[in-house]
Amino acid sequence: MEECGLDIPKLQKVENIDGKWALFFEYREGKTLEEMMKVDPQNLDKYMEDFVDLQVKVHSKKAPMLSNIKDKLRRQINSIKELDASQRYELLTRLESMPRHDKLCHGDFNPSNIIVGKNGKMSIVDWAHATIGNASADAAMSYLLFALKDQKAADLYLKMFCRKSDIAVQYVQQWLPIVAAAQLTKDNELEKDFLMQWIDVMDYQ
Incomplete structure (x- = not known):
């Protein structure tokens, strides 16, 4: 990530602590973009624009040493116990039909992972x-993360992302059942019902 030229906390060291590997990163002082959105909701449009601009910048970078998102999603879908074989088949068939790109995807791009310093500089x-x-798979995940908390913000995000990246809303929506299924692997009971609503892939055919 550091080699991509993005402003991110620097990796300082790697240590084995009690048999587990730990990464130590540079500390960045500031507030999360999520905190700023909550205390200043009247400026949500401006914060969302900054958020989307930063995500589009991430997508413009290359990191060839990383694994491909389609391979990760395939593994996750195959491991989901809540879905039967037919549901997994439909999701995997849809996944295989999606174009295989090589853009950098954060995978958990949401305002709580953006640190805004006193000078206004944002770090991921x-x-x-x-x-x-x-990139549309990454955007679909961001949309779901917004929608879990605030559907209005999610709709604003999707509209803005598609306008700035010149991607059709329908194309991002095609990824929603796939990334919703992948999110189930986090085994969060509070999210399960919401995510299952997006996994009925027959509604999207």
Whole structure:
């Protein structure tokens, strides 16, 4: 990630602590963009524009050493116990039909992972889910993360992202059942019912 030229906390060291590997990163002082959106809702449009501009910048980068998002999504879908074989088949068939790109995808791009310093400079944190692949898959995940908390913000995000990236809304929506299924692997009971609503892929055919 550092080699991509993005403003992210620098990796300082890697240590084995009690048999587990730990990454130590540079500390960035500031507030998350999510906090700023909550305390200043009247400026949501401006914050969302900054958020989308930063995501589009991420998608413009290359990181060939990362695994491809389609391979990750395939593994996740195959591991989901809540879905039967027919549902997994439909999702995997849809996934295979989607174009295979090589853009940098954060994988968990939401306002809580954006640190805004006192000078207004934004830093992106939590790159544990980063892959390369289709930017629309990354956008679909961001949309779902917004929709889990605020549907109005989710709709604003999707409209703005598609306008700035010149991608059809319908194309991003085609990824929603796939990324919703992948999100189920986090085993969050509070999200399960919401995510299952997006996984009925027959509604999208």
